[in-house]
Amino acid sequence: MASSCTQLCLQCRRLICSKTAASTWQHITQVRHCTTVTRVPTKFLSGASVIRGNDTATQARQCWKQQIFCYSDLTAKHLETEAMGDKDIEELSKANVVPYKSPLLPVIESQMSLDLDAAGENSALEEISDEEAVCISIPAAMPPESTSLRDYVDQSDTLSKLVQLGVNLWKIEQRPNVGSMLLRLDFDTDVAPRLLFLKEIGVEDSRFGYIITHNPFILTENLENLQARVSFLKSRNFSPESIASMVSRAPYLLNFSVKRLDNRLGFYQEKLNLSASNTRNIVTRLPRLLCGSLEPVKENLKVCEIELGFKENEIQQIVVAVPKVLNANKKKLTQIFDFVHNTMKVPHHLIAKFPQVLNAKFLRIKERHFFLTYLGKAQYDPTLPNYISLDRLVSLPDETFCTQLASATLEDFHLFLKTL
Template identity: 65%
Template sequence: MASSCVQQCLRHTLRLPLTTCTQARHFCAVARRAMKIVPGPECTTGTGTKPLSRHILKQRTQSYSDLSDRREEDSKSLSRRDMSHSIHLIRMKDAGTPHEHPTSLDLDAAVGLYALEEISDEEAVSLTLPPPIPALSSSLRDYVDNSETLSKLVQLGVNLWKLEQRRSVGSMLLRLDFNTDVAPRLLFLKEIGVDDSRLGHIITCNPFILTEDVENLQTRVNYLKSKKFTAEAVASMVSGAPYLLNFSVKRLDNRLGFYQQQLGLSASNTRSIVARLPRLLCGSLETVKENLKVCEIELGFKANEIQHMVLVVPKLLTANKRKLTQIFDFLHNTMKVPHQLITKFPQVLNSKFLRIQERHLFLQYLGKAQYDPAQPNYISLHRLVSLPDETFCNQVALASRKDFALFQKTL
């Protein structure tokens, strides 16, 4: 019986797939060891020893046979699944469905898929590869060729080298889409009257206007027009102060009210100084307050004199404090010009100190430094600082330009 068990195991082993061959060999080895069982002492005596050994061997052989049958059934089920899968692939290939197996692709029909294909020398020379886009760069120049937004901003006259020096501005511009983000803002600026030549300057100074909502921009323009600023004045103000439209209506209203109350101006005069110097609505008020105190306390001007000078030269409100005091000290203490004349010609406080000093000393050298209107050969402060050197020498100093140049070398 042991021999028949071994033969049965071998037959089942031949029918099993490769994955179960090892287990089948193990079963056969166990069967062989069963044939070599040596009966113990308790099996050698009596007539029941041999039937007992046959019964045990029969149970073990039957269990191995059942296990082999189950392995054969599993093998057949796997073979049926493999066959059905193969038939399914064949049908898909014949039907031409888009879910074909990757090995069924016709690579010969594809063009340009051969990495090792030989080409001629002429074709090799004509090959051009685009430069790789850097993952990290400190200059926007590396991205201009691959970014529609940057390339069109350059065409508008935007200075990218200035913008890339500002924190986070470069990455912001790279994230913008020209058609959805940039173009609507540019069209809005053109609609309110901004000249095309000023668009590049505005974006260079204030790139954040490209992220402002168009409705908010329109609301701020409508507010300025409600304060009786003309359309031309609004366009000029936006061109002169690019950050103007980034501020809310509340802030713009507070600024206009501050200048009107602090200087005691009428509404029309307030509009006049703001339209000529729109950065008054954008800059810090601390500088303005400090200059007003300097003019009143340190320089000794009266409130009405300050009001007149600001109406004529609004830049006095934002002028450098040191420069303002230096020029006044030279005019009042060295040239002996009274407050009334300085108030009458406030442009002199906005001039270059070196120009005033050189021309006064040259007139003093010639004996013509006369600034009193009641005296003969009077020279006005306006002509002193506003005329070019050639005209100043010919009409005011009555000397040649060469003499003035030689005198400048002695200073």
């Protein structure tokens, strides 16, 4: 019923306003033109231009006021005509008096249509209770920039899941451009396939956080390249368990090409004159040898040969037993050798036989040797009685060292250390 009444009203209004629509559009156009003129900025470059700019603005205001007055007058006359009854209009027609018809804009039917369903909806200005206001959730906006990744964890699904895996974001954000790289990654399409690959090759779930923390770039590596590098290691007779252990302890291992991995293996095998089995052995125990620079390795080999005076077979024996000697600190290496060889009087062949002493703490060696010297038991020659091997000297805990090698108590050893 409401819709029928609305349609009738619209028809009557179209009859009243259709003949004057053209003139109305003309008035509206003039009004818009005046508005446009008033909004045009004027560049004031001189005094004359200031006067012209003020004249233009004044003319525009006057034109605008005239159109507003005209528009208001037309509206008032239109309302008076609408207030006249049908009988009044017929009497005016008989008297050859045409009632005034307002040149107002024609009303569009679609704008006057009633939407009864929308009337029942809540208004945006309607008051709500405190309980309803508390239930309204407002999503937090992601900051456009930040110096810390923690500001993005709540909004980024990738970062939140990486944190759950044990990734240390505070370490990653210290590296340039890595944080923005992680924010661009999608967990399902970028991260999850790499994690599944690591799991397939035998890496434990608990190592995912360590690997990504130290090598976040593995998340951008091509899966085919990763698989090719694992296949290469298998072709060199590395067991699946060894590969998983190497990747877990050297996260950058799979970022290097097959050619580089092959060159590294060939270098150690040729430089140290090792067999393929011994080469796999030292690389499996210290996979960083395949990832790090070769310069420290070359320098340590020269130090062992030239400065320390070891023979080639002795160097080979030391490296196979303790691969860490290859990338050990040069100063520490020479300090320990100097003390063991010159102070403790241990010859080269015994040091090569027990190379663990080169990887021990210098202070431990020094304290224990001085304690044994104080007791008169510092005897490192295997051909003499009361022989003490270098291996036991540096590997035993303090209490066992005191009871088995020094034949003293732990308290005596601590009292002696206070005298040093």
